[in-house]
Amino acid sequence: MEQRKGAAVVIIGGGVTGLSAGWWLARSGVDVLVLEKNIVGWEASGRNGGGATHVYSPFGLEEQRLWPQMDELLGYPTEHQPYRIGVALSEAQLALARRWAEIGETRGFKWELLDRRQLKELVPIVGDNAIGGTYLHFGGHANPQRTVQAYAWALQDHGGRILQHTTVTGLTTRGGRVTAVETTQGAFGADTVVIAAGPQTGLFADMLGVFLPLAPARVEMIATEPLPLMRHGGVAGNGLYGRQTLRGNLVYGGGPHEWINVPDMATPDHPNTPLVRNLARRLAELLPGAAHLRVIRAWGGVAENTPDGLPVIDRLSSPDNVILATMSSVGFGLSPAAGKGISELVMHGRCLFADLSALALSRFADTPPDWRERAGWISTSASVAETAARGSR
Numbered sequence: 068m069e070q071r072k073g074a075a076v077v078i079i080g081g082g083v084t085g086l087s088a089g090w091w092l093a094r095s096g097v098d099v100l101v102l103e104k105n106i107v108g109w110e111a112s113g114r115n116g117g118g119a120t121h122v123y124s125p126f127g128l129e130e131q132r133l134w135p136q137m138d139e140l141l142g143y144p145t146e147h148q149p150y151r152i153g154v155a156l157s158e159a160q161l162a163l164a165r166r167w168a169e170i171g172e173t174r175g176f177k178w179e180l181l182d183r184r185q186l187k188e189l190v191p192i193v194g195d196n197a198i199g200g201t202y203l204h205f206g207g208h209a210n211p212q213r214t215v216q217a218y219a220w221a222l223q224d225h226g227g228r229i230l231q232h233t234t235v236t237g238l239t240t241r242g243g244r245v246t247a248v249e250t251t252q253g254a255f256g257a258d259t260v261v262i263a264a265g266p267q268t269g270l271f272a273d274m275l276g277v278f279l280p281l282a283p284a285r286v287e288m289i290a291t292e293p294l295p296l297m298r299h300g301g302v303a304g305n306g307l308y309g310r311q312t313l314r315g316n317l318v319y320g321g322g323p324h325e326w327i328n329v330p331d332m333a334t335p336d337h338p339n340t341p342l343v344r345n346l347a348r349r350l351a352e353l354l355p356g357a358a359h360l361r362v363i364r365a366w367g368g369v370a371e372n373t374p375d376g377l378p379v380i381d382r383l384s385s386p387d388n389v390i391l392a393t394m395s396s397v398g399f400g401l402s403p404a405a406g407k408g409i410s411e412l413v414m415h416g417r418c419l420f421a422d423l424s425a426l427a428l429s430r431f432a433d434t435p436p437d438w439r440e441r442a443g444w445i446s447t448s449a450s451v452a453e454t455a456a457r458g459s460r
């Protein structure tokens with residue numbers, strides 16, 4: 068295979084994880100190359116809900132610290148907006164919203180319990196079916212597509228390179244190390260390889276003889292026509308998460324997932340399913356003042372999931388120059404911190420600002436190969452209705 072100019076660090080995958088890691092590395096002066104089989108952000112990174120409220124994560128404190136600075140650090144807008152409001156339509160939903168708020172409190176963040184009147188003052192489109200809610204003085208959301216582009220431009224501003232339409236097909240291993248990354252455009256030499264290929268990260272782990280339990284799932288989103296801007300655009304509840312865009316659209320998604328297989332390097336299709344109607348009905352329940360708005364767009368994306376819902380960010384012991392980075396459905400919000408953590412793993416051998424032991428691959432050492440079936444996570448042959456009955460995101 069033709070050998071092309073490689074880089075000190077080759078990153079497989081131009082989603083937010085790979086791009087953020089590449090940007091942090093490039094701004095530290097590291098020679099970095101991102102290989103992306105489509106265009107940057109084509110997969111989950113450009114299709115998600117934009118939520119950035121993951122304070123329970125080892126990356127959570129850094130996520131909250133970094134987001135308000137990201138526009139300035141990157142030099143391009145992400146449309147980040149702070150705060151998050153939880154709307155409860157039942158006592159069970161209120162208990163859930165409180166649980167999330169209290170997790171934030173244990174990490175030093177403020178929140179308030181809201182009665183219906185207070186809730187309506189903040190979110191005028193809430194209806195009389197709401198019993199109350201939570202006002203998180205933390206968390207937030209951003210525009211996924213602008214954020215992806217911001218990472219990509221900022222990475223290049225610092226001298227990093229991105230090759231789009233370049234599919235990685237294999238890894239050349241010699242002397243216990245990956246020495247080159249094989250692609251449809253030739254092979255690229257590398258000192259260190261970061262595998263941030265979203266749901267396909269598990270396939271690369273397989274190539275290296277490493278078991279990374281990962282289940283891909285299709286998730287749907289809808290966007291309504293615009294309505295006047297609310298004070299806070301990040302409103303969640305009724306099993307939905309989402310945001311109001313700066314144009315005024317409500318963009319919402321949520322469970323149920325449709326579990327699928329990603330058997331090879333093929334990009335999964337993203338057709339919409341009947342889940343879209345289910346999302347629209349639940350959004351009208353959550354925000355009755357917006358029930359008259361039309362759904363103007365809908366799309367699907369494929370999210371990656373580990374058995375415990377936490378990312379895997381780990382440097383392999385063999386080959387010892389490979390870092391696996393897959394985010395288990397929470398990768399957008401965590402991307403500023405995850406990218407920083409990955410860059411530190413590359414440069415210093417460990418993350419300097421957080422203890423990543425909870426994200427180590429070794430926690431799945433005893434996970435059986437049929438873990439998906441045991442967990443009741445099923446493949447695309449099952450009907451959507453059957454999947455819906457099994458729970459939501």
Ligand SMILES: Cc1cc2nc3c(=O)[nH]c(=O)nc-3n(C[C@H](O)[C@H](O)[C@H](O)COP(=O)(O)OP(=O)(O)OC[C@H]3O[C@@H](n4cnc5c(N)ncnc54)[C@H](O)[C@@H]3O)c2cc1C
Nearest residue numbers: 080082083084104112115116118235265368397398399400
């Ligand atoms: C509908 C939806 C809503 C979501 N909502 C939220 C949310 O509100 N907040 C949140 O934090 N997270 C959310 N997520 C999850 C979040 O989007 C993902 O965790 C995150 O985008 C993962 O980023 P990534 O870069 O690790 O992977 P990806 O975005 O999947 O990127 C991986 C990239 O690798 C490329 N690639 C794969 N194989 C190869 C190959 N062989 N060669 C070259 N390139 C390859 C792919 O083309 C892709 O661009 C949501 C996901 C979906 C689908």
